Amino acid sequence: MDMVSSEAGKSAGVKEFDVVVVGAGFAGLAALHYLREKMGYKTRVIEAGSQAGGTWYWNRYPGARCDVESLQYSLAISPEVEQEWNWSERFATQDEILRYTQFAVDRLDLARDIDFNTRVASAIHNDQDDSWAVTTEQGEVYRCRWLIMAAGPLSTPNIPDFPGLDTFKGEFYHTGMWPKEPVSFAGKRVVQIGTGSSGVQIAQEISKDAAQHYVLQRTAHHIIPAGNRPLNPGEQEEIKRRYPELRDFWQTLIGATFYQSLPSDPPLVPGDKSIFDVTAEERKKIFDGAWAYGGYAFQRAFPDALKTKEASTLAGDYIASKIRETVKDPATAEKLISTQYFGTKRVILDTNYYSIFNQDNVELVDVKGDPIDRITETGVRLKSGREIEADMIVCATGFDAMTGSLTRMEIRGRDGLLLKDAWADGPKSYLGIMINGFPGMFVIGGPQSCSALANVITANEQQVDWICKAITWLDDNGYTSIEPTIEAENAWVNRCNELADATIYTKGDSWYLGSNIPGKPRRFLLYVAGYPGYKAETEEVAAKGYEGFVLDKARELS
Ligand code: NA7
Numbered sequence: 001m002d003m004v005s006s007e008a009g010k011s012a013g014v015k016e017f018d019v020v021v022v023g024a025g026f027a028g029l030a031a032l033h034y035l036r037e038k039m040g041y042k043t044r045v046i047e048a049g050s051q052a053g054g055t056w057y058w059n060r061y062p063g064a065r066c067d068v069e070s071l072q073y074s075l076a077i078s079p080e081v082e083q084e085w086n087w088s089e090r091f092a093t094q095d096e097i098l099r100y101t102q103f104a105v106d107r108l109d110l111a112r113d114i115d116f117n118t119r120v121a122s123a124i125h126n127d128q129d130d131s132w133a134v135t136t137e138q139g140e141v142y143r144c145r146w147l148i149m150a151a152g153p154l155s156t157p158n159i160p161d162f163p164g165l166d167t168f169k170g171e172f173y174h175t176g177m178w179p180k181e182p183v184s185f186a187g188k189r190v191v192q193i194g195t196g197s198s199g200v201q202i203a204q205e206i207s208k209d210a211a212q213h214y215v216l217q218r219t220a221h222h223i224i225p226a227g228n229r230p231l232n233p234g235e236q237e238e239i240k241r242r243y244p245e246l247r248d249f250w251q252t253l254i255g256a257t258f259y260q261s262l263p264s265d266p267p268l269v270p271g272d273k274s275i276f277d278v279t280a281e282e283r284k285k286i287f288d289g290a291w292a293y294g295g296y297a298f299q300r301a302f303p304d305a306l307k308t309k310e311a312s313t314l315a316g317d318y319i320a321s322k323i324r325e326t327v328k329d330p331a332t333a334e335k336l337i338s339t340q341y342f343g344t345k346r347v348i349l350d351t352n353y354y355s356i357f358n359q360d361n362v363e364l365v366d367v368k369g370d371p372i373d374r375i376t377e378t379g380v381r382l383k384s385g386r387e388i389e390a391d392m393i394v395c396a397t398g399f400d401a402m403t404g405s406l407t408r409m410e411i412r413g414r415d416g417l418l419l420k421d422a423w424a425d426g427p428k429s430y431l432g433i434m435i436n437g438f439p440g441m442f443v444i445g446g447p448q449s450c451s452a453l454a455n456v457i458t459a460n461e462q463q464v465d466w467i468c469k470a471i472t473w474l475d476d477n478g479y480t481s482i483e484p485t486i487e488a489e490n491a492w493v494n495r496c497n498e499l500a501d502a503t504i505y506t507k508g509d510s511w512y513l514g515s516n517i518p519g520k521p522r523r524f525l526l527y528v529a530g531y532p533g534y535k536a537e538t539e540e541v542a543a544k545g546y547e548g549f550v551l552d553k554a555r556e557l558s
Contacts, residue, residue: 020144025054027150027444027460048119061178062205064094122410130480156404164374188391199396220338226349227294254530257455275302306343315342344508401511413438426521430484439483450534481552488548500524
């Protein structure tokens with residue numbers, strides 16, 4: 001099919017496609033494969049990086065590793081890729097995932113339809129003919145009927161506006177924009193700001209070589225052991241043999257991923273018993289087993305741990321006892337104990353973080369008690385007047401999550417509406433896929449989807465499947481436009497907010513709420529009821545002929 005290019009009235013120099021996809025992470029790659037191979041659509045992917053991989057392309061900092069088991073964190077769209085690629089560890093490193101991505105790109109011959117080193121500046125809807133014009137920073141224009149934004153939920157780095165940052169004379173890095181060239185910490189005084197997943201991972205690498213390593217912590221996060229290890233003999237083969245059955249099983253679980261490596265293992269945790277229905281001894285035994293097994297077994301041990309403050313506190317107390325056992329200096333141990341409810345921030349999987357604080361070259365600096373005043377030419381000054389001299393500053397300060405990758409582009413929908421303005425009071429979407437005022441523009445991993453609360457590759461693939469089926473259906477029925485009604489969008493947003501309010505997630509501060517970005521409206525950014533519920537709700541809308549959407553067939557491309 002070559003829907004757009006066959007139309008009359010093409011502008012010179014404008015590249016014409018049926019579908020343009022922004023971003024070549026897992027979502028964009030899955031979309032390209034689906035659109036091209038299953039639907040025969042003329043598709044172009046635009047990618048800012050020089051290689052596919054999204055998150056795993058940009059976050060190449062030392063120690064970067066996935067927190068979903070490698071045998072589950074993989075594309076299901078291609079049996080060839082699934083069977084031919086071999087993972088080496090239970091949780092894969094950034095480097096291994098990037099090599100896997102490249103393998104998938106080569107095996108599926110995807111690169112020929114991706115424009116690399118190309119960043120999108122704007123996407124403007126043409127209300128006359130229901131097309132989109134996507135313009136790159138180099139000034140190239142792509143025109144398409146359907147636009148898919150797959151720019152990533154965690155891809156706009158947050159560099160806090162510290163006064164004096166531009167005066168610092170040493171090396172400066174953000175984990176989400178790590179250079180390709182090697183960075184050495186050896187013999188240097190390194191200040192690290194931020195102790196989320198990225199901070200916890202890179203801290204273990206910095207502390208190995210730095211002369212002095214200052215870990216600036218604003219909030220202590222909850223950290224549980226990953227239990228990473230090389231894959232056991234036969235484990236990979238069994239999973240490969242059973243992939244179709246296992247992928248179906250994983251999709252019945254709240255996070256579309258299983259906390260155990262193999263479902264055939266005897267269940268580690270009851271999983272369905274309230275934390276209050278067991279004695280203190282039983283609870284400890286269950287937590288001990290889950291802690292030793294690693295991964296998210298601990299988080300899944302009791303279903304109410306992420307629901308009520310009382311249950312969450314018991315899980316937090318267990319982690320506190322582990323910190324006190326590990327960290328020799330009692331004052332440092334107390335600072336590392338989170339005062340947030342367990343699960344309000346994403347729980348971090350780690351290997352050896354707490355014990356680095358027993359090293360002489362590592363100091364934990366509490367920047368909630370004594371905040372950063374400014375960055376100087378030679379380091380960091382705290383409000384107390386303390387000067388920390390540094391050769392290098394590493395920001396592990398996270399991302400403008402879920403919305404940043406979209407609002408930093410000039411996206412204009414119907415009547416010239418700017419997406420940033422439409423979201424001034426907080427992001428809104430219908431089904432986490434489409435936005436009122438932006439006809440024909442689909443979003444993968446956007447606000448009010450379940451993406452970052454689930455195995456994100458599975459969540460991406462489900463959205464790709466939904467979007468591609470919608471596009472096929474629209475084209476088959478002669479529609480040129482689809483847009484959610486404001487009523488459907490409001491109802492979805494309210495539903496997402498109500499679901500979140502019934503959990504622990506809204507009882508603290510996190511990027512899930514946008515509260516990590518000064519001035520960003522506080523709103524829970526995800527559908528919290530789990531992958532199976534999300535899949536069922538979105539599929540029901542499609543089965544009902546795209547209920548809640550306005551469909552238009554009046555317009556032809558000019
Ligand atoms: P996160 O989880 O957002 O962590 C960012 C960290 O940076 C966190 O500890 C923040 O403290 C800290 N931060 C942010 N701004 C500041 C300022 N101004 N001063 C001091 N400290 C600051 O990002 P990650 O990259 O670690 O992980 C993101 C996701 O990627 C993760 O959840 C996984 O899904 C993968 P705070 O907690 O806000 O007080």
